Amino acid sequence: TARRVLVVIPVFGQPEVTHALLKDLRRERRLVDVVVVDNRGDYTGTGWEEVLRPGRNLGWAGGTNHGTRERLGDRHAGVLWLNNDTRLSRRFVRRLRRAAGDTDAAVVAPVYDCHWRHQHVGVWDDPRRYRGRRVHLRAPFVDGTAMYVPRRAIQRLGFLDDETFAPLGWGAEIDYCLRARAADLEVAVTRYAFLHHERAVTAQAVFGDYDAYVEEAYPVSVEGLVAKWGTAWEERAGLDPHTHQVGPLDALPELPRR
16 A cells, blocks of 8 residues: 655755755654755755756756656655745644545645635644644645645645646646646645745745736736636635735635545
């Protein structure tokens, strides 16, 4: 039985940030195979993770796809697509995998402390202190900072659309979730795992300024989503036209455990 999880982390500089995340993942080293996709070509590994160097900057979506295509195998129950500027609660990967098993969801994401209100659960100075509950909620989409996708979902849905949303990948995670739901598959946020997101670490490395990053990335994401889902894509994604948010976490319906 496939029991391991492939973890794919695209990076562009800032190795110390990635190394801090790897310390969290090492707590589950018997469960995970970690692949760092080095988009800048100068990442210094710790000797534990595997490093892939594509030879050019593939961006978030392209780097994520590259690592997944190269290393996802029969021994893997699924893949965790993960940003490097994150820190994880205990048993993070194990609990995401369990949430996928509980719900049969095609995409599972943790609660966190970042932008989207329907995933936001508060702030923990030390994510290891987060305990969580085995409660899983139906979501219209999830943040791309951390997405657990079972291998069977990859086989059905394929990979992130790294062409439409090139070069940075913004919007590709929303598109992937919309594709899952269009295929009558569930997208879930679980209270069972928590992620802290430093936010904009890679953007600072590439652009030097987060606002400049948003100015380039956001229009591409909207253009891509409109091209694929029409002008009503926000409605499909459950976004309020005024707040551009789904709503609070507590408003999401609970998914029954199988």
